[in-house]
Amino acid sequence: MSPPKETVVAALIVLGALFVFLGSVGLARLPDFLTRLHGPTKATTIGVGAILLASAIFFSGSESTAVSLHELAILLFLFITAPITAHLLAKAALHRQVRRDDLTDGGTPTADDADAAERQVAQPSSPRGPDGGRERANDEAGQQDR
Amino acid sequence: MLNAALEIAFVLIAAAQALNLYRLLRGPDLCDRILALDTLGISAIALLVLFGIRSASTAYFEAALLLALLGFVGTVALCKFLLRGDIIE
Amino acid sequence: MRHRLLPRPLLSLGIFLVWALITNAASLALLVLGGVLALVVPQLTAPFWPEPPRLVRPLAALRLLAVFACDIVTANWRVARQVIGPLHRLSPAFVEVPLELRDPFVATLLASVVSLTPGTVAIDVDRSNWILLVHALDAPDPRALIDEIRERYERPLREIFAC
Numbered sequence: 001m002s003p004p005k006e007t008v009v010a011a012l013i014v015l016g017a018l019f020v021f022l023g024s025v026g027l028a029r030l031p032d033f034l035t036r037l038h039g040p041t042k043a044t045t046i047g048v049g050a051i052l053l054a055s056a057i058f059f060s061g062s063e064s065t066a067v068s069l070h071e072l073a074i075l076l077f078l079f080i081t082a083p084i085t086a087h088l089l090a091k092a093a094l095h096r097q098v099r100r101d102d103l104t105d106g107g108t109p110t111a112d113d114a115d116a117a118e119r120q121v122a123q124p125s126s127p128r129g130p131d132g133g134r135e136r137a138n139d140e141a142g143q144q145d146r
Numbered sequence: 147m148l149n150a151a152l153e154i155a156f157v158l159i160a161a162a163q164a165l166n167l168y169r170l171l172r173g174p175d176l177c178d179r180i181l182a183l184d185t186l187g188i189s190a191i192a193l194l195v196l197f198g199i200r201s202a203s204t205a206y207f208e209a210a211l212l213l214a215l216l217g218f219v220g221t222v223a224l225c226k227f228l229l230r231g232d233i234i235e
Numbered sequence: 236m237r238h239r240l241l242p243r244p245l246l247s248l249g250i251f252l253v254w255a256l257i258t259n260a261a262s263l264a265l266l267v268l269g270g271v272l273a274l275v276v277p278q279l280t281a282p283f284w285p286e287p288p289r290l291v292r293p294l295a296a297l298r299l300l301a302v303f304a305c306d307i308v309t310a311n312w313r314v315a316r317q318v319i320g321p322l323h324r325l326s327p328a329f330v331e332v333p334l335e336l337r338d339p340f341v342a343t344l345l346a347s348v349v350s351l352t353p354g355t356v357a358i359d360v361d362r363s364n365w366i367l368l369v370h371a372l373d374a375p376d377p378r379a380l381i382d383e384i385r386e387r388y389e390r391p392l393r394e395i396f397a398c
Contacts, residue, residue, distance in 0.1 A: 010151035013196065017155035017162075019311065020189050024162035026318035027169050027185055033177050034356075035327050036169075038372040039318055040185035042353035046311045048192045051155070055195045059204060070207055073256040074191065074214050081218040083350030083357070085184055088225035090358045090370065093177040095229055204259075211257070 009054045016050030023047060033093045041086040049075050152200050159196070162189050180224045187217030242281050245290065247273040288338050288396040299391040306352050306387070314353040317373055328374040329358075332367040332381050336389060341396050342367070348388050355380070 026039020052071040059068035163186060170182035191210045198206035241247055254269035290296065317325060336342060339362065346357035349369055359368040367384075374380045 006148050009199070010147050013148075013151045013155045013199070014158075016192065017158040017196075019315065020192050021158040021162040021165075022315045022318055024165040024185060024189070026314075027182060028165040029318065029322065031322060032327075033175060033181075034370050035325070035372055036178065036181060037356055037370075038314060038354060040166075040181065040188070041350070041356070042311060042314055044185055044188045045351065046307060046353075048188055048195075051192045051195050055199055058199050068204070068259060070204075070256050070259045071195070073253060074195075074207075074211055076253070076256070077211075077214050077218075078188070078191075079351060080347075081214075083347040085218065085221050085225075086350050086356045087346070087358065088222060088229075089177055089181055089184075090356055092180075092225045092228040093175070094358070096175065096177065 005057065009058050012050045012054035012057070016047045016052075016054065019047030019050065020044055021047075034090065037086055037090060037093075041082050045078055045082045048078060148199075152196060155196055156193075159189050159192055163193075176228060180221060180228075183224075184217060184221045187213060187220075191217075241274070241277070243277045243284065246277045246284075250276055285340070288340055290395065291397040292395050295391055296395045299388070299395065302387065302391075303348060303352075310353040314372060317354075325373045326375050328371050328377055330369045330371055330374060330377045330380050332369055332384050334360075334365040334367055334389065335385075336393050337365060338396065341392050345384075345388055345392055348392075349384060355384075 023040040023042065023044040027036055030036045030039060052075045056068055056071040059071075166182050166186045166189065170179050170186065173179055191213050194206045194210040194213065198204065198210075251269050251273040254272055255266065258265045258269070334342065334345070336345070342360050342362070342365075346360055346367060349355050349357040349367070354372045356370045357367055358370055360366075361368065369380070369384070371377075371380055
Protein backbone atom coordinates (compact mmCIF):
# COMPACT_ATOMS: atom_id res chain seq x y z
CA MET A 1 0.00 0.00 0.00
CA SER A 2 1.33 3.41 -0.96
CA PRO A 3 2.42 5.64 1.95
CA PRO A 4 -0.04 8.53 1.31
CA LYS A 5 -2.97 6.14 1.20
CA GLU A 6 -1.84 4.47 4.39
CA THR A 7 -1.57 7.86 6.10
CA VAL A 8 -5.10 8.82 5.09
CA VAL A 9 -6.52 5.48 6.24
CA ALA A 10 -4.68 5.67 9.56
CA ALA A 11 -5.79 9.27 10.16
CA LEU A 12 -9.43 8.44 9.40
CA ILE A 13 -9.33 5.41 11.68
CA VAL A 14 -7.95 7.37 14.63
CA LEU A 15 -10.34 10.29 14.01
CA GLY A 16 -13.33 7.96 13.80
CA ALA A 17 -12.39 6.06 16.94
CA LEU A 18 -11.88 9.36 18.76
CA PHE A 19 -15.41 10.49 17.87
CA VAL A 20 -16.91 7.14 18.86
CA PHE A 21 -15.13 7.53 22.20
CA LEU A 22 -16.28 11.15 22.67
CA GLY A 23 -19.86 10.15 21.90
CA SER A 24 -19.71 7.56 24.67
CA VAL A 25 -18.12 10.08 27.02
CA GLY A 26 -21.14 12.27 26.37
CA LEU A 27 -23.45 9.33 27.05
CA ALA A 28 -21.78 8.62 30.36
CA ARG A 29 -21.22 12.19 31.50
CA LEU A 30 -24.14 14.40 30.52
CA PRO A 31 -26.69 15.04 33.26
CA ASP A 32 -30.11 14.06 31.92
CA PHE A 33 -31.55 11.89 29.20
CA LEU A 34 -32.37 14.48 26.57
CA THR A 35 -28.86 15.93 26.67
CA ARG A 36 -27.37 12.43 26.67
CA LEU A 37 -29.21 11.81 23.44
CA HIS A 38 -26.98 14.37 21.72
CA GLY A 39 -23.73 12.56 22.46
CA PRO A 40 -23.94 9.14 20.85
CA THR A 41 -26.43 9.73 18.03
CA LYS A 42 -24.12 12.31 16.52
CA ALA A 43 -20.55 11.60 17.40
CA THR A 44 -21.06 7.92 16.76
CA THR A 45 -22.53 8.53 13.34
CA ILE A 46 -19.57 10.60 12.17
CA GLY A 47 -17.16 8.35 14.06
CA VAL A 48 -18.39 5.19 12.38
CA GLY A 49 -18.63 7.22 9.17
CA ALA A 50 -14.92 8.02 9.25
CA ILE A 51 -14.02 4.40 10.00
CA LEU A 52 -16.23 3.12 7.17
CA LEU A 53 -14.63 5.66 4.84
CA ALA A 54 -11.20 4.42 5.92
CA SER A 55 -12.30 0.86 5.15
CA ALA A 56 -13.59 1.90 1.71
CA ILE A 57 -10.26 3.56 0.88
CA PHE A 58 -8.31 0.63 2.28
CA PHE A 59 -10.04 -2.02 0.19
CA SER A 60 -10.17 0.08 -2.99
CA GLY A 61 -7.36 -0.59 -5.40
CA SER A 62 -6.34 -3.88 -3.86
CA GLU A 63 -5.89 -6.80 -6.24
CA SER A 64 -9.35 -8.31 -5.70
CA THR A 65 -11.52 -5.20 -6.05
CA ALA A 66 -10.89 -2.04 -8.03
CA VAL A 67 -13.37 0.05 -6.08
CA SER A 68 -14.83 -0.95 -2.76
CA LEU A 69 -17.86 1.12 -1.94
CA HIS A 70 -20.10 -1.28 -0.07
CA GLU A 71 -19.11 0.38 3.21
CA LEU A 72 -21.06 3.37 1.95
CA ALA A 73 -24.22 1.25 2.11
CA ILE A 74 -23.77 0.89 5.88
CA LEU A 75 -23.03 4.61 6.12
CA LEU A 76 -26.17 5.48 4.16
CA PHE A 77 -28.22 3.18 6.35
CA LEU A 78 -26.83 4.69 9.56
CA PHE A 79 -27.52 8.22 8.34
CA ILE A 80 -31.11 7.33 7.52
CA THR A 81 -31.79 5.46 10.76
CA ALA A 82 -29.98 7.70 13.29
CA PRO A 83 -32.60 10.50 13.25
CA ILE A 84 -35.42 7.96 13.54
CA THR A 85 -33.80 6.33 16.56
CA ALA A 86 -33.18 9.71 18.20
CA HIS A 87 -36.73 10.83 17.50
CA LEU A 88 -38.32 7.67 18.91
CA LEU A 89 -36.09 7.69 21.99
CA ALA A 90 -36.89 11.35 22.71
CA LYS A 91 -40.58 10.60 22.31
CA ALA A 92 -40.40 7.59 24.59
CA ALA A 93 -38.51 9.60 27.20
CA LEU A 94 -40.99 12.48 27.19
CA HIS A 95 -43.84 10.01 27.30
CA ARG A 96 -42.41 8.35 30.39
CA GLN A 97 -41.67 11.71 31.92
CA VAL A 98 -45.34 12.61 31.61
CA ARG A 99 -46.25 9.39 33.38
CA ARG A 100 -43.77 9.81 36.18
CA ASP A 101 -42.71 13.32 36.98
CA ASP A 102 -39.47 12.19 38.56
CA LEU A 103 -37.70 10.81 35.52
CA THR A 104 -34.16 11.40 36.74
CA ASP A 105 -32.90 10.38 40.11
CA GLY A 106 -29.35 11.51 39.47
CA GLY A 107 -29.54 14.45 37.08
CA THR A 108 -31.24 17.78 37.30
CA PRO A 109 -34.30 18.08 35.08
CA THR A 110 -34.80 21.60 33.83
CA ALA A 111 -38.04 23.51 33.91
CA ASP A 112 -38.04 23.40 30.13
CA ASP A 113 -38.27 19.62 30.16
CA ALA A 114 -41.41 19.66 32.23
CA ASP A 115 -42.93 22.39 30.08
CA ALA A 116 -42.39 20.44 26.92
CA ALA A 117 -43.68 17.28 28.51
CA GLU A 118 -46.87 19.10 29.36
CA ARG A 119 -47.06 20.50 25.89
CA GLN A 120 -46.83 16.97 24.51
CA VAL A 121 -49.98 16.21 26.41
CA ALA A 122 -51.66 19.46 25.53
CA GLN A 123 -51.22 19.05 21.79
CA PRO A 124 -53.74 16.31 21.03
CA SER A 125 -56.51 18.21 22.77
CA SER A 126 -56.41 20.78 19.99
CA PRO A 127 -58.91 19.96 17.22
CA ARG A 128 -57.62 17.00 15.32
CA GLY A 129 -57.78 16.55 11.58
CA PRO A 130 -59.24 13.51 9.86
CA ASP A 131 -55.81 11.91 9.98
CA GLY A 132 -55.84 12.01 13.75
CA GLY A 133 -54.09 8.67 14.18
CA ARG A 134 -50.86 9.78 12.63
CA GLU A 135 -49.03 10.85 15.80
CA ARG A 136 -49.62 7.83 17.92
CA ALA A 137 -47.40 8.94 20.77
CA ASN A 138 -49.26 12.19 21.15
CA ASP A 139 -52.60 10.45 21.02
CA GLU A 140 -51.58 8.04 23.69
CA ALA A 141 -50.23 10.80 25.85
CA GLY A 142 -53.65 12.39 25.43
CA GLN A 143 -55.51 9.23 26.38
CA GLN A 144 -53.43 8.85 29.44
CA ASP A 145 -54.21 12.44 30.39
CA ARG A 146 -57.96 11.81 30.45
CA MET B 147 1.71 3.16 10.94
CA LEU B 148 -1.57 1.50 10.04
CA ASN B 149 -1.04 -1.05 12.78
CA ALA B 150 -0.38 1.65 15.36
CA ALA B 151 -3.53 3.49 14.27
CA LEU B 152 -5.52 0.28 14.59
CA GLU B 153 -4.17 -0.34 18.09
CA ILE B 154 -5.13 3.18 19.17
CA ALA B 155 -8.57 2.80 17.63
CA PHE B 156 -9.19 -0.55 19.34
CA VAL B 157 -8.27 0.95 22.72
CA LEU B 158 -10.48 4.00 22.20
CA ILE B 159 -13.48 1.97 21.10
CA ALA B 160 -13.03 -0.51 23.92
CA ALA B 161 -13.05 2.44 26.35
CA ALA B 162 -16.15 3.77 24.62
CA GLN B 163 -17.87 0.42 25.05
CA ALA B 164 -16.94 0.37 28.72
CA LEU B 165 -18.61 3.78 29.10
CA ASN B 166 -21.67 2.52 27.25
CA LEU B 167 -21.79 -0.49 29.53
CA TYR B 168 -21.62 1.81 32.54
CA ARG B 169 -24.65 3.72 31.27
CA LEU B 170 -26.42 0.49 30.39
CA LEU B 171 -26.02 -0.86 33.92
CA ARG B 172 -26.61 2.39 35.75
CA GLY B 173 -29.65 3.61 33.85
CA PRO B 174 -31.41 5.38 35.55
CA ASP B 175 -34.27 5.22 33.10
CA LEU B 176 -35.14 2.50 30.59
CA CYS B 177 -34.62 5.06 27.81
CA ASP B 178 -31.02 5.50 28.93
CA ARG B 179 -30.47 1.76 28.75
CA ILE B 180 -31.95 1.55 25.26
CA LEU B 181 -29.76 4.44 24.12
CA ALA B 182 -26.73 2.73 25.65
CA LEU B 183 -27.58 -0.54 23.87
CA ASP B 184 -27.97 1.27 20.57
CA THR B 185 -24.62 3.00 21.01
CA LEU B 186 -23.02 -0.30 21.99
CA GLY B 187 -24.30 -1.79 18.74
CA ILE B 188 -22.97 1.08 16.65
CA SER B 189 -19.53 0.91 18.23
CA ALA B 190 -19.55 -2.84 17.62
CA ILE B 191 -20.02 -2.04 13.92
CA ALA B 192 -16.92 0.13 14.12
CA LEU B 193 -15.01 -2.72 15.79
CA LEU B 194 -16.06 -5.18 13.09
CA VAL B 195 -14.98 -2.85 10.32
CA LEU B 196 -11.62 -2.33 12.04
CA PHE B 197 -11.18 -6.10 12.35
CA GLY B 198 -11.88 -6.30 8.64
CA ILE B 199 -9.14 -3.78 7.87
CA ARG B 200 -6.70 -5.55 10.17
CA SER B 201 -7.21 -8.96 8.66
CA ALA B 202 -7.57 -7.46 5.16
CA SER B 203 -10.74 -9.47 4.66
CA THR B 204 -14.08 -8.24 3.41
CA ALA B 205 -15.92 -11.04 5.21
CA TYR B 206 -16.69 -8.73 8.13
CA PHE B 207 -18.71 -6.40 5.97
CA GLU B 208 -21.86 -8.53 5.98
CA ALA B 209 -21.68 -8.93 9.75
CA ALA B 210 -21.41 -5.17 10.16
CA LEU B 211 -24.36 -4.59 7.84
CA LEU B 212 -26.47 -7.15 9.73
CA LEU B 213 -25.56 -5.57 13.05
CA ALA B 214 -26.62 -2.16 11.73
CA LEU B 215 -29.96 -3.57 10.52
CA LEU B 216 -30.73 -5.55 13.67
CA GLY B 217 -29.60 -2.77 15.99
CA PHE B 218 -31.96 -0.33 14.36
CA VAL B 219 -34.92 -2.71 14.33
CA GLY B 220 -34.28 -3.66 17.95
CA THR B 221 -34.08 -0.06 19.10
CA VAL B 222 -37.27 0.86 17.28
CA ALA B 223 -39.08 -2.14 18.74
CA LEU B 224 -37.98 -1.28 22.28
CA CYS B 225 -39.02 2.37 21.87
CA LYS B 226 -42.37 1.31 20.49
CA PHE B 227 -42.82 -0.97 23.46
CA LEU B 228 -42.13 1.92 25.83
CA LEU B 229 -44.57 4.11 23.96
CA ARG B 230 -47.39 1.58 23.71
CA GLY B 231 -46.85 -1.22 26.20
CA ASP B 232 -47.11 1.12 29.14
CA ILE B 233 -50.46 2.40 28.00
CA ILE B 234 -52.12 -0.97 27.59
CA GLU B 235 -51.00 -2.18 30.99
CA MET C 236 -45.22 4.34 -21.72
CA ARG C 237 -42.07 5.47 -20.06
CA HIS C 238 -44.11 6.68 -17.15
CA ARG C 239 -45.72 3.28 -16.73
CA LEU C 240 -42.37 1.52 -16.90
CA LEU C 241 -40.75 3.83 -14.36
CA PRO C 242 -43.37 5.19 -11.99
CA ARG C 243 -40.70 6.51 -9.63
CA PRO C 244 -37.45 7.23 -11.49
CA LEU C 245 -35.65 8.44 -8.37
CA LEU C 246 -36.71 5.39 -6.38
CA SER C 247 -35.51 3.12 -9.20
CA LEU C 248 -32.20 4.93 -9.32
CA GLY C 249 -31.88 4.65 -5.54
CA ILE C 250 -32.59 0.91 -5.55
CA PHE C 251 -30.09 0.34 -8.33
CA LEU C 252 -27.37 2.34 -6.56
CA VAL C 253 -27.92 0.65 -3.20
CA TRP C 254 -27.85 -2.76 -4.91
CA ALA C 255 -24.62 -1.82 -6.64
CA LEU C 256 -23.22 -0.70 -3.29
CA ILE C 257 -24.06 -3.76 -1.22
CA THR C 258 -22.93 -6.22 -3.88
CA ASN C 259 -19.88 -4.04 -4.54
CA ALA C 260 -20.91 -4.19 -8.24
CA ALA C 261 -18.78 -7.30 -8.51
CA SER C 262 -20.02 -8.58 -11.86
CA LEU C 263 -22.16 -7.63 -14.82
CA ALA C 264 -24.75 -10.26 -13.86
CA LEU C 265 -25.27 -8.62 -10.48
CA LEU C 266 -25.70 -5.23 -12.13
CA VAL C 267 -28.32 -6.66 -14.49
CA LEU C 268 -30.13 -8.18 -11.53
CA GLY C 269 -30.00 -4.76 -9.85
CA GLY C 270 -31.56 -3.22 -12.96
CA VAL C 271 -34.37 -5.80 -12.88
CA LEU C 272 -34.98 -5.04 -9.19
CA ALA C 273 -35.00 -1.31 -9.91
CA LEU C 274 -37.76 -1.94 -12.47
CA VAL C 275 -39.83 -4.44 -10.51
CA VAL C 276 -39.74 -3.15 -6.92
CA PRO C 277 -41.24 0.32 -7.65
CA GLN C 278 -43.99 -1.40 -9.65
CA LEU C 279 -44.84 -3.74 -6.78
CA THR C 280 -44.69 -1.08 -4.09
CA ALA C 281 -46.39 1.69 -6.09
CA PRO C 282 -49.69 1.41 -4.16
CA PHE C 283 -47.91 2.01 -0.82
CA TRP C 284 -46.09 5.21 -1.67
CA PRO C 285 -47.61 8.53 -0.75
CA GLU C 286 -47.48 11.10 -3.52
CA PRO C 287 -44.02 12.63 -3.10
CA PRO C 288 -43.30 16.27 -3.91
CA ARG C 289 -41.37 16.75 -7.13
CA LEU C 290 -37.66 17.42 -7.07
CA VAL C 291 -37.60 20.74 -8.90
CA ARG C 292 -34.03 21.92 -8.48
CA PRO C 293 -31.50 19.08 -8.24
CA LEU C 294 -28.56 21.49 -8.23
CA ALA C 295 -29.87 23.26 -5.15
CA ALA C 296 -30.21 19.82 -3.57
CA LEU C 297 -26.52 19.15 -4.21
CA ARG C 298 -25.63 22.50 -2.68
CA LEU C 299 -27.73 21.77 0.40
CA LEU C 300 -25.99 18.40 0.69
CA ALA C 301 -22.59 20.14 0.67
CA VAL C 302 -23.70 22.68 3.29
CA PHE C 303 -25.11 19.81 5.35
CA ALA C 304 -21.85 17.83 5.18
CA CYS C 305 -19.82 20.86 6.29
CA ASP C 306 -22.27 21.52 9.13
CA ILE C 307 -22.04 17.94 10.36
CA VAL C 308 -18.26 18.20 10.63
CA THR C 309 -18.12 21.65 12.27
CA ALA C 310 -20.99 20.97 14.65
CA ASN C 311 -19.48 17.62 15.60
CA TRP C 312 -16.32 19.40 16.56
CA ARG C 313 -18.33 21.85 18.66
CA VAL C 314 -20.33 19.13 20.41
CA ALA C 315 -17.17 17.11 21.06
CA ARG C 316 -15.65 20.12 22.81
CA GLN C 317 -18.83 20.74 24.79
CA VAL C 318 -18.94 17.13 25.93
CA ILE C 319 -15.45 17.18 27.40
CA GLY C 320 -15.73 20.77 28.65
CA PRO C 321 -17.46 21.97 31.82
CA LEU C 322 -21.07 20.84 31.73
CA HIS C 323 -22.62 23.58 33.84
CA ARG C 324 -21.98 26.07 31.08
CA LEU C 325 -24.37 24.28 28.76
CA SER C 326 -27.90 25.60 28.48
CA PRO C 327 -30.07 22.84 26.99
CA ALA C 328 -33.42 24.09 25.77
CA PHE C 329 -36.56 23.15 23.90
CA VAL C 330 -37.06 25.38 20.89
CA GLU C 331 -40.21 25.67 18.81
CA VAL C 332 -39.48 26.40 15.18
CA PRO C 333 -42.50 27.63 13.23
CA LEU C 334 -42.38 26.12 9.74
CA GLU C 335 -43.38 27.64 6.45
CA LEU C 336 -43.34 24.38 4.51
CA ARG C 337 -46.56 22.40 4.34
CA ASP C 338 -45.50 19.00 3.07
CA PRO C 339 -45.14 15.96 5.35
CA PHE C 340 -42.31 14.44 3.30
CA VAL C 341 -40.25 17.63 3.25
CA ALA C 342 -40.96 18.15 6.95
CA THR C 343 -39.56 14.65 7.57
CA LEU C 344 -36.45 15.54 5.59
CA LEU C 345 -36.02 18.75 7.58
CA ALA C 346 -36.45 16.89 10.87
CA SER C 347 -33.85 14.31 9.80
CA VAL C 348 -31.38 17.02 8.79
CA VAL C 349 -31.88 18.79 12.12
CA SER C 350 -31.42 15.52 14.01
CA LEU C 351 -28.26 14.59 12.14
CA THR C 352 -26.67 17.96 12.79
CA PRO C 353 -25.00 17.58 16.16
CA GLY C 354 -26.37 19.57 19.05
CA THR C 355 -29.99 19.48 17.93
CA VAL C 356 -32.61 16.71 17.88
CA ALA C 357 -35.99 17.09 16.22
CA ILE C 358 -38.51 15.67 18.64
CA ASP C 359 -41.87 16.34 17.08
CA VAL C 360 -43.50 17.83 14.02
CA ASP C 361 -46.86 19.27 14.93
CA ARG C 362 -48.80 18.92 11.71
CA SER C 363 -51.82 20.94 12.77
CA ASN C 364 -49.81 24.08 13.52
CA TRP C 365 -46.64 23.18 11.55
CA ILE C 366 -44.25 23.63 14.41
CA LEU C 367 -41.01 21.69 14.67
CA LEU C 368 -40.09 20.94 18.27
CA VAL C 369 -36.29 20.84 18.61
CA HIS C 370 -34.18 20.01 21.62
CA ALA C 371 -30.81 21.74 21.61
CA LEU C 372 -27.81 20.73 23.68
CA ASP C 373 -26.58 24.31 24.03
CA ALA C 374 -28.88 27.14 22.97
CA PRO C 375 -28.19 30.30 24.93
CA ASP C 376 -30.06 32.21 22.22
CA PRO C 377 -33.09 30.23 20.94
CA ARG C 378 -34.00 33.02 18.49
CA ALA C 379 -30.68 32.56 16.67
CA LEU C 380 -31.18 28.80 16.48
CA ILE C 381 -34.67 29.23 14.99
CA ASP C 382 -33.33 31.65 12.38
CA GLU C 383 -30.44 29.32 11.58
CA ILE C 384 -32.68 26.30 10.99
CA ARG C 385 -35.10 28.31 8.88
CA GLU C 386 -32.46 30.07 6.80
CA ARG C 387 -29.99 27.25 6.42
CA TYR C 388 -32.21 24.23 5.91
CA GLU C 389 -35.88 25.07 5.54
CA ARG C 390 -35.54 27.66 2.80
CA PRO C 391 -33.29 25.51 0.55
CA LEU C 392 -35.63 22.56 1.06
CA ARG C 393 -38.60 24.65 0.02
CA GLU C 394 -36.72 25.80 -3.04
CA ILE C 395 -35.70 22.26 -3.96
CA PHE C 396 -39.20 20.82 -3.72
CA ALA C 397 -41.12 24.01 -4.57
CA CYS C 398 -43.51 23.85 -1.68
